[in-house]
Amino acid sequence: MPEDLENIIPAENWEDYDIEDKPKASTSTNIVSADFLNGMSGALKEMINKTSSDYVLDHGFTDGTYWVKMASGEMTMMREYGSLGQGGVTWVFPIPFIVPPYVGASTSSGSLSQLIVPNVINITGISAIIYFFSSFTARIATENVVSIAKGRWK
Known part of the structure; x- marks a missing residue:
C-alpha cells in the first residue's frame, strides 16, 4: 500500500x-x-x-375503547363499532384530552359505485360525533366502523 x-x-x-x-x-x-x-x-x-x-406510561381498555398514554403527554385511542345507524354515534372518550384531539373514522361499507365519507363533528376533549355520508344519500348506516383519536392528555 x-x-x-x-x-x-x-x-x-x-x-x-x-x-x-x-x-x-x-x-x-x-x-x-x-x-x-x-x-x-x-x-x-x-x-x-x-x-x-418517550415511552408507554399506561394503557388499557375502558368502555369499549383501547387507549395508550405516552410519557410525552400524547395519547391515542381506538374504538371499533360493529355497525352505526344513520344517526351515527357520540364517542365519549374514557380519558379526557386537554385540547380537542384529531379524530378519524373509517368503514368497510360501500361499493365501487358508492362513495362513503366519514364525518366527525363537535370534537371536544371529552367526545366526538361520528357518522357517514353516502354519495347517493345524506346519512347512511355503515358496518365495521373503526375510529381513532390522537391528542394530548397532559
Whole structure:
C-alpha cells in the first residue's frame, strides 16, 4: 500500500478512534472521526435522549375503547363499532384530552359505485360525533366502523 494512503485508511478497531462532542484536529489515526464523526456524538446523544424519553406510561381498555398514554403527554385511542345507524354515534372518550384531539373514522361499507365519507363533528376533549355520508344519500348506516383519536392528555 502506498505510504500516503496509510494515513487515511480507517483503523480496523473503532475503539482506536477518539470520538468527542467537540471537533478536534485530524491526525493519522482519527481522520475519519475528525472529519465525519467528531461533533456527531453530541447529536447522537440528543437523538437517543429524545427517542428514549418517550415511552408507554399506561394503557388499557375502558368502555369499549383501547387507549395508550405516552410519557410525552400524547395519547391515542381506538374504538371499533360493529355497525352505526344513520344517526351515527357520540364517542365519549374514557380519558379526557386537554385540547380537542384529531379524530378519524373509517368503514368497510360501500361499493365501487358508492362513495362513503366519514364525518366527525363537535370534537371536544371529552367526545366526538361520528357518522357517514353516502354519495347517493345524506346519512347512511355503515358496518365495521373503526375510529381513532390522537391528542394530548397532559
